[in-house]
Amino acid sequence: MVVGCAAGAEATALLELGWTVIGIDEDPATCDAVRARAGAEALDRLTLVAESLPELSGLPDADLVHVRSALLRPGSEQLWAHIQAALRPDGLVAVRLGESNVSRLRGWETLSERWVAPHVLEVVARRR
Numbered sequence: 001m002v003v004g005c006a007a008g009a010e011a012t013a014l015l016e017l018g019w020t021v022i023g024i025d026e027d028p029a030t031c032d033a034v035r036a037r038a039g040a041e042a043l044d045r046l047t048l049v050a051e052s053l054p055e056l057s058g059l060p061d062a063d064l065v066h067v068r069s070a071l072l073r074p075g076s077e078q079l080w081a082h083i084q085a086a087l088r089p090d091g092l093v094a095v096r097l098g099e100s101n102v103s104r105l106r107g108w109e110t111l112s113e114r115w116v117a118p119h120v121l122e123v124v125a126r127r128r
Contacts, residue, residue, distance in 0.1 A: 001062040001086070003053065003079070004070045008034035014064075015042040022060055023048045053079055059086035066094045071101065072120065080104055087127050094124045 002011045005025040011034050014021050025031055028050040038046050053070055059082045070079055080101075083093065092111075097104060099119040108125040116122045 001059065001065045003059075003065065003067045003083070005030050005034045005048070006068065008037045010066050010068070011046070012037050012042075014066075015045060019064070020045040021047070022062070024053070024056070024059070025050060026052050056082055058082050061088055062086050062091060063088050064092045064094065068096055071095055072098050076101075084127075089127065091127050092124060093127070094122075096120055096122050 001022045001024070002014070003024050005011055005023040008023070008030075011021050011023045015038055023031065023034055023046065025034070025048070031048040031050045035043065035046065035048055054075065056079065059065075065083050065087060067079075067083070070076060087093065093105075093108075096116065097120070099121065102121055102123075105123060105125050107128060109128055110123060110125050112124040114122050
């Protein structure tokens with residue numbers, strides 16, 4: 001699952017690797033652009049949802065959740081709760097967290113991490 005699709009680079013990369021992808025973005029035009037970028041051969045493995053992230057009532061189950069910037073926004077606690085609820089056992093998150101939110105991953109197995117900007121940590125972690 002890709003939360004916040006932007007230009008669709010992550011969603012299309014996952015499709016190219018054979019994943020089934022659910023993309024969620026607030027902008028319907030972004031969803032259309034991702035669909036066009038994915039190409040016809042991958043559309044059977046791509047579901048796009050245009051919905052306001054703060055208004056999400058939950059997320060579908062997932063083995064991987066990628067979030068580039070949505071967790072950096074103020075008030076992202078509910079989105080983080082939805083991600084945790086959706087993630088299957090041993091599932092992975094690939095996220096960017098603000099320095100003040102890194103504690104969200106306490107108890108997770110960190111597989112990769114790097115500071116990509118002052119106070120912004122990019123992390124891949126597995127749920128234990």
